[in-house]
Amino acid sequence: MKKRLKITFVAFCISFISMIALSLFSIGRFTTLTNHSNAVSHSNKVIRTLYRAEVYFKDVDRWERGYILANDTGYIRAINGASDSLVQMLDSLDALLSDNAVQSRNMIDLRETIGSRIRSLHENFSYIDTSHAKEASPYYFEGRKLTVNANRLFRVMHATEIRLLKERQDKQVFYQKLTTSTIKTLLAIFCMITLFLFLLLMRLMRAGILYQERLQAKIIDLERSHSELQDIAYSISHDLQEPLRKIQVFSNMLIVRKSNSAEDDGTKDTLTRIYGSANRMRSLIADLESLTNLTRIDEQKASVNLNTIIEQVVSDMNDTIKENNAVVRVEDLPTITCYGSQMTILFRALMDNALKFVKEDTKPEIYVSYRIVPESELADGGRPMPNQQFHCISIADNGIGFDNRHISDIFRMFRRLHTEGSRYEGKGVGLAICQRIMANHEGYIRGEGVPDKGATFKLYFPV
Template sequence: MTGSNKPFDKKTLHERLDVNFALRAAGLGVWEVDPTTNLVIWDDQCREMFGLAKDNLLPYEQAIQYIHPEDVEGVKKAVAWAMNSESGGDYDLTYRTIGADDGLLRWVRFSGQGYFNEAGQVIRLAGIAQDVTLQMAADQNQPHLLASFEQSPVGIAMITDNQKLIFQMANPLYSALAGRNPQELVGKPLLKAIPELAGQGFDELLKRVMRTGEPFMAQEARAEIRRGDQFDFMYVDYHVQPQRNSIGTITGVLIVTIDVTNQVLARQKVAESEAHLQLLRDTVPAMIFYLDAEQRYQSYNGVFMDWFKVNATEAIGKTVREFLDEQAYKSVRPYLDKAYGGQQTRYELHAPSRMNTDRWLSIVYTPHLAEDGKVIGVIVLSTDITQQVLARQKAQESEESLRGAIELAAMGTWEWSMSTGIITYSESLKRLFEFNQDFIEGDVVYNPILEQDRAHVEAAMGRATTPEFGGLLDEEYGIITQQTGRHRIVRAQGKMYFDASGQPRKMLGSMRDVTEERELQLALEQLVQQRTEELAAANKELASTNEELEANNEEYAAINEALEEANRLLSRSNANLQTFAYVASHDLQEPLRKIQQFGDLLKTRQASLSGDEVVYIERMQSAASRMSTLIRDLLNFSRIATQRDTNSSVALNAIVEQVLITLEMVIAETNAEIRVEPLPTIQGDDSQLTQLFQNLIGNALKFRRPSVAPLIQLTAQILEADELPPSVKPTRVAKAYYRIDVADNGVGFDEKYVDRIFQVFQRLHGKNEFAGTGIGLAICERVAVNHGGAITAHSQPGQGATFRVYLPA
């Protein structure tokens, strides 16, 4: 609809008035200075007052450069005083600017208000601005302007001769609007001076005014003017007034023209912005509403209606107290008081009962200030932060659980700042080292470390400070406690974090007291050594007995009896060793299971944990997993040594197929090729044989060469007893033996270590190169021995390895 047929908007004038539109229509701009960042933020109107073509955000010191040199000091003092809490925050100053891009001199008036926190510190200086160039010019030069046609602030021209329309006068501003200079206009007919006006009706209009004597006024008329070699358009307000001589005869017309192009274009932008703003209010996923000076709802968006289940007018005119229940109003009133006191306020609130939902809200009150600084309303923005609040609560719960898990695992955490050199640590580490202080300096951090360990710890720390080594630290060393001087063994793990330039920034890590673990390991090793020595002594005694048997057959019976007694002692000794290892390993599993269970519980909540907390959990579980693997391998070794059931018929091809199923994920990840030829069926224990082949194939997959897909081949052949290599000593005599080869193309090893690799806890590679416990091949040897056979290996570094298992046929 148009004209009188369009229904009148039923909303009140206050509701229909857009603040941004009102500011622009009044020629006002808005600005703000952020004292924290020292940045000036302003709209297009303020930017144009400084003659800038762009930059609505720039440093304060840069903005000062565009102020007239004579006014700079006064502006700085006024700003400084407005940011002083004793001033009350008032700011109102008129000064001159020199256009940064257009070079024009302007008079501007900037007025505003400083906002302070409870401590009296300024947090914001903001306000409005206006171009007052014309007013200042009028105040200073009005007598001259009225007398000077040449300096008129509007375009003025006089045209005579109602047929030819000759320019008699044209001031510079009118000439500039026409894209000419005065000499190109004065004395020339209108359409010859400005030929592009032909067809736009302007000449006919002037003739009609001269003919009828009726003045004509037009607003925002569009005109096309040639400027140089190009045509341009503009919008003007102009007034055509007939001029008469002393006897009343019309002698010409006076044309007064004002360029309103910027205002028209600005209004068009306002209309576009209004449409965008309305779209934003309707689509933003937040509740937005406006309260007037009496805390009455004046407008709100669709989210408000959805959350409160109201229509577009149900809450209009009601106060906050009337709309919400009394209890909810008591909760929000302190924040409303701050907002109506002129302070922007933020807070979190559980949804009032009227919403009838379990929701947490983040609410921001922004005061709406009049030109005199008085609060005339409050703009409210409320967003749903339920998920953030729940996540924060879960994070707090996870942090408490993490602390409990760390304490349970007897672990401590530490942080080393590279910039300050300060090392801070948890309470558990403070107790472990018997420190009195809560932190130590970096130059004394190595003092508690045993002298023999200090150098390698310093070297490891040096490597961790360089990105090429991954920034990782994992060292085990001895310490002396500060108060009692006790010797303890600790394992420190950490990760260095680097800045954008690759410089070390800080290291975060954990530490665990492993003294008891190492003492237990030492005891086990000593026990194994003791039993080995006993076995060697028994073997020596057996050899001596054999010599005596050959020398004296009469003593054969006695010597044989002594030999049997020695074997019984040896068997009992080995049985005791195996039982001890089994019981010790089994009892060690219980605390590790607790560590892993707590770790799993924490990992289910890792979405709410920080990056450092996740790293601690992963390191804790990694350490527990490695210890668990070691214990599990010890248990397997113990079971294999104590359990021998080799009376079942076992098809080795079926065993290998099951192993390949178990290892199928690793096989797929490494792109390995497994070739299995027909294998025999033997008498044995299927579980032990499964472990034998799983360890051999698993090692072939593990010890692969980088960038080379593993190739593993399993073959079998039968050998007569006299065809066995001299170094192969099966534990059961048979006429023939199966030789089963497991060959790979991996990293290989030096054959001088062939006897060592089948010993318990023996490794040829560092744990950082290949994971493992050093028990797998010992288990393989035990399985071969249990089945009356033997195992050996052949290899060259970088050329793969072949493990040969000999089993009775």
């Protein structure tokens, strides 16, 4: 499943990068097409402005002849208006042709020629008004030459711009076709990538559904097995109690009879051993029943102040604490949402451990502390949720401790680090019960020990 997810992730990354690259390529094509379209529009605007400037120039030339023939001052006003418009057109052409070196040089020549033509026109008018001559003035013939030269420059600039327009139109058509083919290609590629990702996703979903179905089947089998184990545990904890009680009763009766008998053939000692073993078995079955009951939770979680729980546990164990001359120090503990009865069992088991495994000639000390820790402190165990915080409650003692090499054994059912003949009592059930309680609260329990120096058990409850 992880391999499929990895393949899917890689495929999505490759597809995403491909789509970005193709999109950037498409944007480049559109940008180039837009630039060429703008260039075509620019050339058309230059040509239109040239035509208008040429029209105004021809108007000036035509109205000059009209004034010579009719000597009407209305022609002078028309010439002045046309000259002003012509100057505006020339200014517009200067701005439009600033990016074209050839046309800019032509524009300089045209502006100088038209300026000389306007000056010769005004000099011609002055000559006519002062001399009253009937023949044409020399300024008129000079103006005709300037007009021919200006018309020639207009034609050159028109031809240059029309040739440039043709080139730009050809490029525009070429990039229009290229952009169209690019869009079609990109659409085909996008469709293929989308189809590939869709099929890959459907395959992954189908695999996930099959995996979920198999997991559901295993869960059903597990629940059935769990139910069967609960029935077996119930049978062990209840149905086996009766024969054990009978063994104890009859063993005790025989012990009493042997006590009244003068014979000493070792039978009494054997019966005493039988009675002790049966009693120990009853105790083990009771512990097993306690652990089994923790898997069936009939209690509702509630907000519980752990200070109240620990005070009750210390009060209940007061006789044992005084008997061992122990010192118990408790920091202020938090209020958490939990099963109150299970918290009592949990702290009683840990306090009992701390009072049970003490060193000789050493005053027992138990220290219960509290702090909030990040999830990184639990990185060695089952991974909790990222960025999760935990209430960490530590129960530390100065007892005999243990070797951390055995840390995986101390939480297992009926596992003891001490032999039967050891001075330390215990059946290897207490810490297994603690671990079960922490699992019921989606928490964790960790143990750290130093031989002959003490042990610390840490409880982690999700905040």
